[in-house]
Amino acid sequence: MLLVYGLTVVIVGAWVIKSINQKSFIINRTPLDIPLLLFLGANILSTIFSIDTHTSIWGYYSRSNGGLLSIISYLLLYFAFVSNFPKDKLKTLFKFALASGLIISIWGIFEHFGVSPSCVILRGEVNASCWVQDVQARVFATLGQPNWMAAYLSMLIFPALYFFLTEKNKLPYYILLITYYLAFTFTYSRGPTLGLIGGMVVSILLSSRRMSGSNSDSYIFNWIPAFAGMTKQMVVVLISFLFVNVLFGSALTSFRLVSKFATPARPSISLPATPQSGTQLETGGTESGQIRFIVWRGALDIFKHYPIFGSGLETFAYSYYQFRLAAHNLVSEWDFLYNKAHNEYLNYLATTGVVGFGTYTLVIGTFLVWSMKYLVIARNEVTKQSVSLARSPRHVPERYMARDDVLFVVALLASYISYLIYNFFLFSVVIIALFFYLFPALAFVATESLKVFRVQGSVLSWIYRRPMYTRITKGLIILITIYLLFTVFKIWYADTLFAKGEKASDSGNPGRAYNLLSLATSINPSEPFFRSELAYSAAQAAAALKDEDASRSASLKDEAEVEMLKVLKSNPNNVSFLRSAIRTYFELSVFGKAYTQKTLEAINRATGLAPTDPKLYYNKALVLESADKKDESLEALKKALELKPNYLEAKEHLDEINR
Numbered sequence: 001m002l003l004v005y006g007l008t009v010v011i012v013g014a015w016v017i018k019s020i021n022q023k024s025f026i027i028n029r030t031p032l033d034i035p036l037l038l039f040l041g042a043n044i045l046s047t048i049f050s051i052d053t054h055t056s057i058w059g060y061y062s063r064s065n066g067g068l069l070s071i072i073s074y075l076l077l078y079f080a081f082v083s084n085f086p087k088d089k090l091k092t093l094f095k096f097a098l099a100s101g102l103i104i105s106i107w108g109i110f111e112h113f114g115v116s117p118s119c120v121i122l123r124g125e126v127n128a129s130c131w132v133q134d135v136q137a138r139v140f141a142t143l144g145q146p147n148w149m150a151a152y153l154s155m156l157i158f159p160a161l162y163f164f165l166t167e168k169n170k171l172p173y174y175i176l177l178i179t180y181y182l183a184f185t186f187t188y189s190r191g192p193t194l195g196l197i198g199g200m201v202v203s204i205l206l207s208s209r210r211m212s213g214s215n216s217d218s219y220i221f222n223w224i225p226a227f228a229g230m231t232k233q234m235v236v237v238l239i240s241f242l243f244v245n246v247l248f249g250s251a252l253t254s255f256r257l258v259s260k261f262a263t264p265a266r267p268s269i270s271l272p273a274t275p276q277s278g279t280q281l282e283t284g285g286t287e288s289g290q291i292r293f294i295v296w297r298g299a300l301d302i303f304k305h306y307p308i309f310g311s312g313l314e315t316f317a318y319s320y321y322q323f324r325l326a327a328h329n330l331v332s333e334w335d336f337l338y339n340k341a342h343n344e345y346l347n348y349l350a351t352t353g354v355v356g357f358g359t360y361t362l363v364i365g366t367f368l369v370w371s372m373k374y375l376v377i378a379r380n381e382v383t384k385q386s387v388s389l390a391r392s393p394r395h396v397p398e399r400y401m402a403r404d405d406v407l408f409v410v411a412l413l414a415s416y417i418s419y420l421i422y423n424f425f426l427f428s429v430v431i432i433a434l435f436f437y438l439f440p441a442l443a444f445v446a447t448e449s450l451k452v453f454r455v456q457g458s459v460l461s462w463i464y465r466r467p468m469y470t471r472i473t474k475g476l477i478i479l480i481t482i483y484l485l486f487t488v489f490k491i492w493y494a495d496t497l498f499a500k501g502e503k504a505s506d507s508g509n510p511g512r513a514y515n516l517l518s519l520a521t522s523i524n525p526s527e528p529f530f531r532s533e534l535a536y537s538a539a540q541a542a543a544a545l546k547d548e549d550a551s552r553s554a555s556l557k558d559e560a561e562v563e564m565l566k567v568l569k570s571n572p573n574n575v576s577f578l579r580s581a582i583r584t585y586f587e588l589s590v591f592g593k594a595y596t597q598k599t600l601e602a603i604n605r606a607t608g609l610a611p612t613d614p615k616l617y618y619n620k621a622l623v624l625e626s627a628d629k630k631d632e633s634l635e636a637l638k639k640a641l642e643l644k645p646n647y648l649e650a651k652e653h654l655d656e657i658n659r
Helices: 002-022 033-048 053-058 068-084 087-112 117-123 146-166 171-187 190-206 230-248 288-305 316-323 326-330 344-391 404-425 430-446 467-506 510-523 528-544 550-570 575-591 593-609 614-626 630-643 648-658
Strands: 025-029 451-455
Touching: 002 025, 002 068, 002 467, 025 068, 033 053, 033 068, 033 344, 053 068, 068 430, 087 117, 087 146, 087 171, 087 430, 146 171, 146 190, 146 230, 146 404, 146 430, 171 190, 171 230, 190 230, 190 404, 288 316, 288 326, 288 344, 316 344, 316 575, 316 593, 344 404, 344 430, 404 430, 467 510, 467 528, 510 528, 528 550, 528 575, 550 575, 575 593, 575 614, 593 614, 614 630, 614 648, 630 648
Parallel strands: none
Antiparallel strands: 025 451
């Protein structure tokens, strides 16, 4: 996301400088202008009425994508693209995109066969053991998660198919398609697989000869190579994909021919299994569909409570706890933090209400309607051209509606459909969200569906009164661009220091953790998550120095309390920060009972926002027990077991107390 911010700053800055040089600001109008601006307005309103404004502006910390700033960046890139990118460079642009996809696909294929390039680069190990996840079972290359990689590749497969159908030298693109699909298969991701199937159906139907406006193999296909032999080429691709699935299986099938020829496992000594980390698809547990239904019901309850503007853009991680069903405590992922609804549509409905969801679907619907209207017009135009060619075979019109640009729109539409289906089961990450805005922009540029809007005359005339004014304006734009880039760099650097600080804290080095987190907070003081972790680190350091350096310990104790107070005051509805407060005050409880009381107050505030979370009640029981409040501790334990009857730790602790 930070890379997107940086590129947005550079591109918009260059766009403004170009406009000054041309003495007019040109912004091309597209069919999506009004829906996109309405969507932006809806997200601004959702941010204003958000339960956590900071998160709504910047996005949830570990993702960043989806916040108001990211949406503004995507829209700026969209308008910069349609206003500046020439049509004749579109193929070159896509070839670069396909080359990137090829690198990632090869990366994933190597992972499946036991050699992760990440392990080679970062650790010098020619294996895949540097990952906690079983990356051989479900690859993700550089995208962090199998579903995201699968979604990314499914949106690139259709442009690759377009080149395969239209280019004379088809072999490179056939190899590219097979490589993509092989890597896609190794992700074993169901949502993207369903999306790919949906996109493939659309691609086949809209690329057919019937769509071209002719029911026969007439001479027009001699003039339009893109449609000649279409059926055979598509059959070759589909058979090749099917062959890959027969060999290696798929997300929807269990048969794998390669497993039939695998060497039988040798007998070995049975040892206790090492606990594995990963998703339930990798390690077993509750079926993911069952978990999704529970989360979706919670999302609908959020919408019912915040029907107009939602709980706030990207605040699902906090609002979900208010409406989390007790049934969620009985699944294998009961203590996972869900910062998305795992359904993009329900996520928008819950966090931006009917206004945000309505404008989001308006954007989607507008592009789908425009695409179909364009293809219908293209079909009619092809019919007219076929009649014209029948009368005058030697006369070839300068431009065919049915040539490459039609297939290009079909490819983009198929990718878009793939995205829409995938998002019903999951959610967008940065590259997928960028494609959501970029693919319609590509379609509008390819079909020249743009109207030039030029800002000039008296509005900008003062800049050109004297050459010095022009130079000053350019200089200001350059300075602003550099400043914004430096700001993005500071955010990245602070984040790097923060990551090191968290690592030091986890490894039991509170002193180093405090120093790094303190530096990160000073560089990016507006990030409450940094302050929250700094407070906890300061509390740890204060407790560690209590007997060795009383003065320094007292200073750190006060700092921890002050920082935590700032965080809670500015983010009163953030359950995650209340959990940090619980940890922080409990660390400080060695300094007196007052902090034990603060711990209990933080727990009570947290249970008010997350009434069905059994872990909070279990922790409350432990704190009450440490304060010699046995009866209240028992009540808290019983409440934890009421919410989660199979809560093993709570059961064992209750048995110990009752002995």
